[in-house]
Amino acid sequence: MKLSTLAAAAVTTWVTATSALAEKEMVISSWLPPTHIMNEIVWPEFISRIETATDGRVTGKIEYQLASPPSQADLIEDGGADAAWIFHGYNPGRFVTTKLIEIPGLEGDSAAASAAHWRAHQEILGEANEHDGVVPVAMMVHAPGMLHLSQEVSSLDEVAGLKIRSGGGVMGDVLAGLDMAGVQVAAPKVYETVANGVADGTFFPGDTIAILRLTEVLPYTYRVPGGFYRGSFSIIMSEEFLDSVGEEDAAAIQAALGEDFSAFAGSAWDEGNMRGIEAQQSTGQVIDLTGDASAKFDALVPSIQDAVLEEVRAKGVDADAALEIIRSTMAEYSSQ
Structure with a gap:
């Protein structure tokens, strides 16, 4: 199914489902305009998946300008919002292992790269604990810069x-x-x-x-x-919010996101990239x-x-093995 069809379905599901009263409503922080693909495609799908996974007990709403782009991780840690998306490059020194997915020369689209980013993080790069204080639930990569x-x-x-x-x-x-x-x-x-x-x-x-x-x-x-280059992002959630929804729903939320949702988000970035190229042309x-x-x-x-x-390597993780995971995962997704 094409991404545009999936996006339309996600928006329809989101609008319908959010009309019902949920027990918990996430505050989602976003920092680019409502017409950006994050707000038009990715966040509605995020909310839809969480509502489905929790049988409607958890939903969410997008809010803007809650904090500057570089302050999004701090916003979540401090309880100012329950979920956000962060660009790792805005916090130099804190995020280093995430640069691995950004290097030029990797072959594949943003869906493949985003899935590879998640898999490398889960298997190796997460050991560096750079997301300490927040819970990464998806990794994303934008289209080649x-x-x-x-x-x-x-x-x-x-x-x-x-x-x-x-x-x-x-x-x-x-x-x-x-x-x-x-x-x-x-x-x-x-x-x-x-x-x-x-x-x-x-x-x-x-x-x-x-x-x-x-x-x-x-x-x-x-x-x-x-x-x-490629730009590295993650979608993060508050540890406190996940604790507040209970162990069962917290596990269901994380299971509904991860690698599959990372690939979905990457596909949205690919679609947005084509829109931008057409606008420039x-x-x-x-x-x-x-x-x-x-x-x-x-x-x-x-x-x-x-x-x-x-x-x-200086962060104490096996960078070469992580890069091999990235390359092999991107090849796997690109062959599908």
């Missing part, structure tokens, strides 16, 4: 010195490797930052540039095969860089991979 600029370039040799918004993670490693200057700004502030000339561009997947109207100020989108340009035009980046890829593996 692209470079969006306010000016046209013919190759990556011409981007040195440009001021580029960075969200952290491998994105920041790529930015530094291409000799660009990083501007640390959370996603909702990028339009203003670019419009005011503080930044010349940003790295993002397609869906985000469309939702944030960045096609208005960044008319040139540059792609490389496999993407410059309608008013600007989407340019594929290959050969000499992408040579500077191509030369970076092995060193980025090696550096991330070293960072993850």
